[in-house]
Amino acid sequence: xxxxxxxxxxxxxxxxxxxxxxxxxxxxxxxxxxxxxxxxxxxxxxxxxxxxxxxxxxxxxxxxxxxxxxxxxxxxxxxxxxxxxxxxxxxxxxxxxxxxxxxxxxxxxxxxxxxxxxxxxxxxxxxxxxx
Amino acid sequence: xxxxxxxxxxxxxxxxxxxxxxxxxxxxxxxxxxxxxxxxxxxxxxxxxxxxxxxxxxxxxxxxxxxxxxxxxxxxxxxxxxxxxxxxxxxxxxxxxxxxxxxxxxxxxxxxxxxxxxxxxxxxxxxxxxx
Numbered sequence: 001x002x003x004x005x006x007x008x009x010x011x012x013x014x015x016x017x018x019x020x021x022x023x024x025x026x027x028x029x030x031x032x033x034x035x036x037x038x039x040x041x042x043x044x045x046x047x048x049x050x051x052x053x054x055x056x057x058x059x060x061x062x063x064x065x066x067x068x069x070x071x072x073x074x075x076x077x078x079x080x081x082x083x084x085x086x087x088x089x090x091x092x093x094x095x096x097x098x099x100x101x102x103x104x105x106x107x108x109x110x111x112x113x114x115x116x117x118x119x120x121x122x123x124x125x126x127x128x129x130x131x
Numbered sequence: 132x133x134x135x136x137x138x139x140x141x142x143x144x145x146x147x148x149x150x151x152x153x154x155x156x157x158x159x160x161x162x163x164x165x166x167x168x169x170x171x172x173x174x175x176x177x178x179x180x181x182x183x184x185x186x187x188x189x190x191x192x193x194x195x196x197x198x199x200x201x202x203x204x205x206x207x208x209x210x211x212x213x214x215x216x217x218x219x220x221x222x223x224x225x226x227x228x229x230x231x232x233x234x235x236x237x238x239x240x241x242x243x244x245x246x247x248x249x250x251x252x253x254x255x256x257x258x259x260x261x262x
Binding site for chain 2: 024034042045077079092128
């Protein structure tokens with residue numbers, strides 16, 4: 001199972017230190033540049049107010065099966081946390097789509113570090129993504 | 132960017148034909164068997180009523196940049212749909228956790244085909260995953 005980048009994040013978050021633990025709690029803007037070869041796949045995306053961005057957390061530390069979640073003091077199982085130190089460092093973030101200009105999406109709430117490879121974009125559909 | 136399976140889906144959906152286009156609209160149960168080497172990472176997962184399952188859609192067709200979404204008649208860009216024919220066939224499904232028995236999770240709403248490799252499990256957190 002091999003992945004290919006479909007685009008790249010440009011974000012104000014250059015380093016893990018100082019970056020938000022969840023993008024939702026930040027008002028910063030990021031852009032996602034989709035590679036030209038995939039631009040056609042963006043058609044219609046401007047009709048969605050929110051998107052789910054799947055990206056590769058290329059600077060996550062080695063996987064750890066038990067971690068202390070953000071703001072907690074005791075370790076628990078990794079899969080009951082959103083910590084980045086996962087066997088597959090796949091980042092998942094629901095964002096607000098601010099605008100699309102050709103192959104560049106401007107979004108809010110994205111917590112990816114600058115230059116993170118983007119793997120997939122799916123429209124956010126509350127009927128299936130939420131309770 | 133290489134992925135490794137952390138577990139395997141056992142599902143009543145053996146073939147694409149006849150499987151629900153979204154698991155949310157099905158009442159069938161599936162199980163996710165997490166490989167023993169990752170079992171420790173499940174600690175605490177039983178405290179979440181809902182999980183996000185990330186899996187590999189190993190039987191998805193070749194990527195297509197424009198597709199006709201389920202129930203529609205006109206093509207649009209792939210990234211504005213949830214169709215499986217993606218450059219990276221990463222499946223994403225919010226499910227209801229019914230029970231955990233050791234390394235086996237029983238869930239509802241999962242639309243993965245039987246024997247799909249599981250890549251990651253994240254707790255569903257409405258404050259960041261929903262509006």
